[in-house]
Amino acid sequence: MENEVKVKKGFSFTRAHLCFPYAIFLVFFVILPLILIVYYAFTSKSGRISFENFIWFFSSWASIKTLLISIGLSLLTTFICLLIAYPVAFILARMKSNKNVILLFLFIMPMWINFVLRAMAMKELLDLFGIITKYNYLSTVIGMVYDYLPFMVLPLFTTLSNLDKSYEEAASDLGANKVKVFTKITFPLSLAGVFSGITMVFLPCMTCYVISDTFGSGKVTIIGKFIEQWFGTGDNWHYGSVIAFILIVIMFISTLFTGGFSEDKNSRGTTL
Amino acid sequence: MANNTNEKNEKIIELINVTKSFEEGVYAVNEMNLYVRRGEFVTFLGPSGCGKTTTLRMIAGFDTPTSGQILLNGKDISNLPPNKRPINTVFQRYALFPHLNIFDNIAFGLKLKRVMTEVKDKNGNITYKATKLSKQVIAEKVEKVLKMVDLEGFETRSVSTLSGGQQQRVAIARALVNEPQILLLDEPLGALDLKMRKDMQLELIEMHKKLGITFIYVTHDQEEALTMSDTIVVMKDGVIQQIGTPTDIYNEPKNSFVADFIGESNIFSGTMVGKKQVRFIAHNFDCVDDFELNEKVDVVVRPEDIFLMDEDKGQVKGEIIASVFKGVHYEMTMLVGKTEIVIQDTVERKIGEKVSLFIKPDDIHIMKKEFSSNIFDGYITKKNTVCFGDGEFECDVTQLYKGSILDEEGYLITAEGEKLDLTDVDVKVEVGLKDISISDDEEAGGAVGNIVSIIYKGDHYQLIVRTDENEEDFVFDTEDTWNENDRVSVIIPKDKIILKLKAENKK
Numbered sequence: 205m206e207n208e209v210k211v212k213k214g215f216s217f218t219r220a221h222l223c224f225p226y227a228i229f230l231v232f233f234v235i236l237p238l239i240l241i242v243y244y245a246f247t248s249k250s251g252r253i254s255f256e257n258f259i260w261f262f263s264s265w266a267s268i269k270t271l272l273i274s275i276g277l278s279l280l281t282t283f284i285c286l287l288i289a290y291p292v293a294f295i296l297a298r299m300k301s302n303k304n305v306i307l308l309f310l311f312i313m314p315m316w317i318n319f320v321l322r323a324m325a326m327k328e329l330l331d332l333f334g335i336i337t338k339y340n341y342l343s344t345v346i347g348m349v350y351d352y353l354p355f356m357v358l359p360l361f362t363t364l365s366n367l368d369k370s371y372e373e374a375a376s377d378l379g380a381n382k383v384k385v386f387t388k389i390t391f392p393l394s395l396a397g398v399f400s401g402i403t404m405v406f407l408p409c410m411t412c413y414v415i416s417d418t419f420g421s422g423k424v425t426i427i428g429k430f431i432e433q434w435f436g437t438g439d440n441w442h443y444g445s446v447i448a449f450i451l452i453v454i455m456f457i458s459t460l461f462t463g464g465f466s467e468d469k470n471s472r473g474t475t476l
Numbered sequence: 477m478a479n480n481t482n483e484k485n486e487k488i489i490e491l492i493n494v495t496k497s498f499e500e501g502v503y504a505v506n507e508m509n510l511y512v513r514r515g516e517f518v519t520f521l522g523p524s525g526c527g528k529t530t531t532l533r534m535i536a537g538f539d540t541p542t543s544g545q546i547l548l549n550g551k552d553i554s555n556l557p558p559n560k561r562p563i564n565t566v567f568q569r570y571a572l573f574p575h576l577n578i579f580d581n582i583a584f585g586l587k588l589k590r591v592m593t594e595v596k597d598k599n600g601n602i603t604y605k606a607t608k609l610s611k612q613v614i615a616e617k618v619e620k621v622l623k624m625v626d627l628e629g630f631e632t633r634s635v636s637t638l639s640g641g642q643q644q645r646v647a648i649a650r651a652l653v654n655e656p657q658i659l660l661l662d663e664p665l666g667a668l669d670l671k672m673r674k675d676m677q678l679e680l681i682e683m684h685k686k687l688g689i690t691f692i693y694v695t696h697d698q699e700e701a702l703t704m705s706d707t708i709v710v711m712k713d714g715v716i717q718q719i720g721t722p723t724d725i726y727n728e729p730k731n732s733f734v735a736d737f738i739g740e741s742n743i744f745s746g747t748m749v750g751k752k753q754v755r756f757i758a759h760n761f762d763c764v765d766d767f768e769l770n771e772k773v774d775v776v777v778r779p780e781d782i783f784l785m786d787e788d789k790g791q792v793k794g795e796i797i798a799s800v801f802k803g804v805h806y807e808m809t810m811l812v813g814k815t816e817i818v819i820q821d822t823v824e825r826k827i828g829e830k831v832s833l834f835i836k837p838d839d840i841h842i843m844k845k846e847f848s849s850n851i852f853d854g855y856i857t858k859k860n861t862v863c864f865g866d867g868e869f870e871c872d873v874t875q876l877y878k879g880s881i882l883d884e885e886g887y888l889i890t891a892e893g894e895k896l897d898l899t900d901v902d903v904k905v906e907v908g909l910k911d912i913s914i915s916d917d918e919e920a921g922g923a924v925g926n927i928v929s930i931i932y933k934g935d936h937y938q939l940i941v942r943t944d945e946n947e948e949d950f951v952f953d954t955e956d957t958w959n960e961n962d963r964v965s966v967i968i969p970k971d972k973i974i975l976k977l978k979a980e981n982k983k
Contacts, residue, residue: 370571373538376558377565378585378654392575
């Protein structure tokens, strides 16, 4: 009897305790900042609850234009990445395993080189052709595609190489030619990887202003840059927070579209 | 479709010298010749890696033969892609499309199909045009085939909500709805539980009878093959071992592999000792097959063909060492000398009982032995020598574990640094026909026996030396001349004794 009581009093380490470190991290670096953003977004400078920040954002052409440009640039980048990455991932996935590892490595390696360094190097290259100064938006898109391409290749490769070959064989057996096999079977079954890749490219594109600063000669402002300005030089945390809040909503909606919250285990491919 | 008897006997598919090699020098299928008649139910049977699935995949068109021809109705289709062949496949893991519902899965082939229809142009001339099947026709066909596999009303269900058995039925329906000339089935029942498998076997037989389509079925399950097929093709290492009806294959296996693979059997090493007389388990049995005198043969006896009798009544005496009740019969193991014999009988004999066995001449199946080397059962001694064939021989035990060495105390040190004592470990011993020599000096070799057979083979003699105790035979080639009944000792160089661990000793 006494023994049992003792056991209950003492601290026993269970699996649940393993998540303490992350729980602390979650509270301080995720939940609290989120609460702060929501608080600032829905209050005025005097501290009263109001919607004036939202009214400011949607009545200012400059901010709406920035939002639209960000979305446009990100969509274009994502689309180009997809166009380049899909065939590459497809070929890599179909190769004999010893060859594709090396090639996949070549595609993934840039991810290991410092991101800013990579951007600077690409900028120098584009400068040689005079693209940077003449075409700010074009060079921004080139920079984004260059930087985010590996993030599209990897999930596509994973999905395509895990795709059971017997599906394609079955389709071909049932009378589908190579084009039909791709459009009716391979592509629909790789949508998980496509969505995964889109999420991994589209969302960072919206906010990562290092690329637009480097490649756009300071003339391309994306929504991330806008937030930074209001928190920094603009010194209005309420405006900054409202933009961040709107961005969260947009991201939430886009994730809904790409099936990120779907329960179906097939809908999401593996990412990194 | 097969309507008249003439068509029934014609070859629908024929493989001529078909070879498939995925790697240089390694053959999945080697020089295969085979034909299948229209409407037949043919089963490719064999252990995994025997080439049966590769053969099926070549017929389906997923793999192209490295050499040889595949003829469909007399026309070469070796390089035709799968979508151009009037052949459909039921896959091992069904391969139902997970993003389509049951209706769309089954209608997949129908939607791609084009049929020639008569069209009248403006001038009233009849021309032919390839058109899609109408939605209504597709719906009717899908409904019909779903009814056939007992899945009416499942049209809108998704694949993942179906049980294994139901998915199996959908896979069959998806293939059959296209009305193929040949239906290929790649171990389709492998993933089902026993009861379901039995039910599906009967249903497939029913379907085959009703539809008259040629079925080519792949399985490693001999019972399934015997139950379902008109013809069985037994394969091993990419080579056909035997083609025949289930009864033929079971009753008259062509070699010991087929005998062993189809049903349970006792396989003995025997020698022909007279006209229609064979010697094994130290007794001369009358038999119905005739082979050359002194030829080494494989003798196959089915467990149900051996009769157990009281000790003095039968042909060979022995003792019962195991008995298991199997429902209808008892499966008993009888020990004769050192040989274990499996016997099935409805009357149980107790363990330890002294009995004798009796085998009727026509139940003794004799097969030509493909003789390429001597195989013995042996064991390693304390001194790291090996005992086999009534003798003891020097050998190299380090070959049992790759990269191992012997330490001074005689223990084996493996490549991983593990220390092993090999004393009494059972091994398979293999000695080539050219690696044995004999001597008049009885002390010179590891085993002693008499020469019982000398066969002249053109440029050399093939000799058999038989030991006294267990009548173990050493077969070898020599250019020297000896006399029958000479008493000799058998010499085998240390490095020519090939040792292999028996399966149960492997980790």
